[in-house]
Amino acid sequence: MTMTQALIEEATKKSGLIWVQGPSGPSRALWHVWHEGAAYLVGGPGEQPVDGLGLDDGATATVTVRSKDKGGRIVSWTASVGELAPRGEEWTAAVAELKGKRLNAPDAERLEERWATTCRVLRLAPTGASGDLPDGSLAATPLPTPATTRHPMPAALPRLLRRGRKKR
Structure with a gap:
């Protein structure tokens, strides 16, 4: 195993999220598991959105891995995308790993x-690391979403909370 392969594997194993840029669409943060030399992820209804990225079987994607501690980029690598056939041997092994990482299903x-x-x-199988990391931040406008934030906190709430502490 070369140093580049070792860096890709260790960084991707330790990171909870990877940023994936397919042939089309924006880069997205996706949760994954590292299993048998590749990153596996699940997407679709009720899961993370992978549609619109062009992650079709045989496509190429760019994966950027961040530091778990500091959140900065560690390595970017190119990947060959493969879609696993449901209930096949490789699918079953990957799903067993993914189930353990899926929170709040x-x-x-x-x-x-x-x-x-x-x-x-x-399955995102590494095909090599891209050269140098970019100097800029690569910050982008957030994607549109139907999610909303809560309403502002009622003005009387802090007063009510203080009153509750005094009674004790």
Whole structure:
């Protein structure tokens, strides 16, 4: 194993998120697992959005890995994208790993079935590291989302909270 391969593997294993840029669309932060020499991720309804990135079987993607401690870029690498056939041997092994990392699944007991029928499990196999990391921040405008924030805190809430402490 070369130093570049070792850096890609160790950095990707330790990072909870990777930034994936497909042939089309914006770069997205995606959770993943490192398993048998590649990053595996799941996307689709109820999971992380991978549509619109062009992550089709045989496509090439650029993966940027951040530091778990500081959040800065450690390495960027190119990947060959492969979509796993549902319920195949490789799919089953990857899903076993992914299930352990999936937090707050609304249907944990039916997770494998849902992933097999409505989601895509992708394998991002490293094909090499890109050269130098960019000097700029690469900051981008956030993607549009239907998510909303809560309403402002009611003006009387701090006063009510202080009153509750005095009674004790």
